[in-house]
Amino acid sequence: MPSLGRLHLITDTRPGRDPLGVLRAALSAARAASAVDQLVVQVRVEDSATDREAYDLASRVAPLCAEAGATCLVNDRLHVALAVGAAGGHVGALDLPVDAARRVLGCAAPDRPALLGATARTPEAGRAAVAASADYLGVGPCFATATKDGLPAPIGGAGVRAVADAVGVPVVAIGGVTVERVPELLAAGAYGVAVVGAVSNAADPARATTELLAAVSEAPPRHAHRHSKGPFRPEGAGA
Numbered sequence: 001m002p003s004l005g006r007l008h009l010i011t012d013t014r015p016g017r018d019p020l021g022v023l024r025a026a027l028s029a030a031r032a033a034s035a036v037d038q039l040v041v042q043v044r045v046e047d048s049a050t051d052r053e054a055y056d057l058a059s060r061v062a063p064l065c066a067e068a069g070a071t072c073l074v075n076d077r078l079h080v081a082l083a084v085g086a087a088g089g090h091v092g093a094l095d096l097p098v099d100a101a102r103r104v105l106g107c108a109a110p111d112r113p114a115l116l117g118a119t120a121r122t123p124e125a126g127r128a129a130v131a132a133s134a135d136y137l138g139v140g141p142c143f144a145t146a147t148k149d150g151l152p153a154p155i156g157g158a159g160v161r162a163v164a165d166a167v168g169v170p171v172v173a174i175g176g177v178t179v180e181r182v183p184e185l186l187a188a189g190a191y192g193v194a195v196v197g198a199v200s201n202a203a204d205p206a207r208a209t210t211e212l213l214a215a216v217s218e219a220p221p222r223h224a225h226r227h228s229k230g231p232f233r234p235e236g237a238g239a
């Protein structure tokens, strides 16, 4: 399994946004900080987008990530992940179940098992997702966010801690994450954070990326994670 970066940058495809411009700035900042291995880029399009639109974006994001050495995942649309040679995907409650997602992604490359993330908002959901083979959990919404409608109430650091304490895979905190809030989330047991607005809304997305990368690397990962397919290796932990 590819090792997992600690900063997940999710594409912002709301009207008027510039996901590729933001991505280029983020990759350039990660390169300058020698932290490209800590950057995961998740291609996420609006639910109303067509598969063709998702593919068009992912087929531009994936090579930029590959060239830089960052990990590319695709949200929801696993056929798009396979089509562009992404490292894996992320699924939630309205997407393919985790075990089915694993079967789909498993066809990707036998020598390089796919990376599969799942959304979990409770310890029970987290344990179920891990039992079904999720490699990491996206946990949130941690705080209020204007980026996505229809979310449940924020779970805060306490909600992150509850899930992190229940599972042995990395927890990636999402929803209203800002650089100022990263220490609290890491202290609660998060391995990393996922952001849209903290980078996309920033006046200087490169600088925002630099600051977030520094913040996530401030605390060591709480423990070595293990899952059903073998040991999880945080980047830099050796073979």
Ligand SMILES: Cc1ncc(COP(=O)(O)OP(=O)(O)O)c(N)n1
Binding pocket: 008, 042, 044, 075, 076, 090, 091, 092, 093, 094, 095, 117, 118, 119, 137, 138, 139, 172, 174, 194
């Ligand atoms: C890292 C991460 N965590 C959670 C989500 C949310 O996934 P989901 O619940 O399926 O909602 P959509 O993003 O598909 O609207 C995520 N994408 N990434």
Ligand SMILES: Cc1nc(C(=O)O)sc1CCOP(=O)(O)O
Binding pocket: 010, 119, 139, 140, 141, 142, 144, 145, 146, 147, 148, 151, 174, 175, 176, 177, 194, 195, 196, 197, 198
């Ligand atoms: C896509 C997404 N999923 C969430 C969840 O809690 O499942 S919160 C979210 C949006 C995250 O955007 P921002 O960093 O701007 O708050």
Ligand SMILES: [Mg+2]
Binding pocket: 075, 076, 090, 091, 092, 093, 094, 095
């Ligand atoms: Mg989803």
